[in-house]
Amino acid sequence: MLIISDAHANIHPLKYVIQREKFDKIVFCGDAVDYGPNPGETLDLLKENADVMVSGNHDYAAAYSVDCRCGEENHELSVFTRENITLKKLGKNDISFLRSLPNRMDMEIDGMKFQVMHGSPRDELYGYMYPWSVQDHLRSMLGSPLDPANYVVGHTHYQFLIRYAGNLVINPGSIGQPRDNPMPSYAVYDSSRNSVEFPRFDYDRSKLKEDIRSIISDQEILSGLYRLFSL
Structure with a gap:
C-alpha cells in the first residue's frame, strides 16, 4: 500500500512516485x-x-471558501x-469533488483495520x-484513551512511524512540500510483514519553479513559495 499526503498542487513528485x-x-x-x-x-x-482519499484543511478551505487555519508563518x-x-484554476466539478471528500475513512488491509x-x-x-504528541491526540476530549486503532495521518509534513499500544500511527510526510527534509517523502505499508518503509527521493525542481513563475510575479510571494518548496 502506497501512502501519500500533502501534495499541495505540486504534481511533479506525485507523478514521479506513482509512475x-x-x-x-x-x-x-x-x-x-x-x-x-x-x-x-x-x-x-x-x-x-x-x-x-480524505479531505485536508486546504482542500476543505477551497471547497467551502473558509479559512484553512494553518500556521501563522505560512x-x-x-x-x-x-x-x-487554486480557485482560479479549479472548475465546478473540481470543487464538487473536494466537497465530496470525507474527513475520515475506515479501511481494512488483510485483516488490519486503519x-x-x-x-x-x-x-x-x-x-x-x-x-x-501522539499520546495526547489518542485521548478523547474527556481525557480517556480512544479505542485502539491503526491511524494514517498527514498535515504536519513530518514523516514518522509510532507504535502505540500495539497499533501503528503512520505519517508519510509530504510528497509535494516536505518540511522536515527538502526531499519529498511517502510511505509504503507491507501487510504481509506489517511493516512500513519511508522512501525519499529528489526530482528536477526547474519545472515547478517555471510553473510558479508563470503565474506569480510578486517577488515577496515568490520568495515565500521558493522557501516552502525548497527551490
Missing part, C-alpha cells in the same frame, strides 16, 4: 491543493489513482495562492499530531 512505485492500493491523506501551481492536474492524477501564502491560483484522516483522531482536519 515509479509498485503498489496495489494508494491512500491519500489530504491537501491536494494550495501553494502549488497545478491544483487541477494534481486532483485529476489523484482521482485516477487513489483508492482512498497563512498569508496560503490565502494568496488559494485566491490567485483509520485515515488528515489531522488527528481528535481533530480530523486541523489537528497537528507529531511523534511527541
Whole structure:
C-alpha cells in the first residue's frame, strides 16, 4: 500500500512516485491543493489513482471558501495562492469533488483495520499530531484513551512511524512540500510483514519553479513559495 499526503498542487513528485512505485492500493491523506501551481492536474492524477482519499484543511478551505487555519508563518501564502491560483484554476466539478471528500475513512488491509484522516483522531482536519504528541491526540476530549486503532495521518509534513499500544500511527510526510527534509517523502505499508518503509527521493525542481513563475510575479510571494518548496 502506497501512502501519500500533502501534495499541495505540486504534481511533479506525485507523478514521479506513482509512475515509479509498485503498489496495489494508494491512500491519500489530504491537501491536494494550495501553494502549488497545478491544483487541477494534481486532483485529476489523484482521482485516477487513489483508492482512498480524505479531505485536508486546504482542500476543505477551497471547497467551502473558509479559512484553512494553518500556521501563522505560512497563512498569508496560503490565502494568496488559494485566491490567485487554486480557485482560479479549479472548475465546478473540481470543487464538487473536494466537497465530496470525507474527513475520515475506515479501511481494512488483510485483516488490519486503519483509520485515515488528515489531522488527528481528535481533530480530523486541523489537528497537528507529531511523534511527541501522539499520546495526547489518542485521548478523547474527556481525557480517556480512544479505542485502539491503526491511524494514517498527514498535515504536519513530518514523516514518522509510532507504535502505540500495539497499533501503528503512520505519517508519510509530504510528497509535494516536505518540511522536515527538502526531499519529498511517502510511505509504503507491507501487510504481509506489517511493516512500513519511508522512501525519499529528489526530482528536477526547474519545472515547478517555471510553473510558479508563470503565474506569480510578486517577488515577496515568490520568495515565500521558493522557501516552502525548497527551490
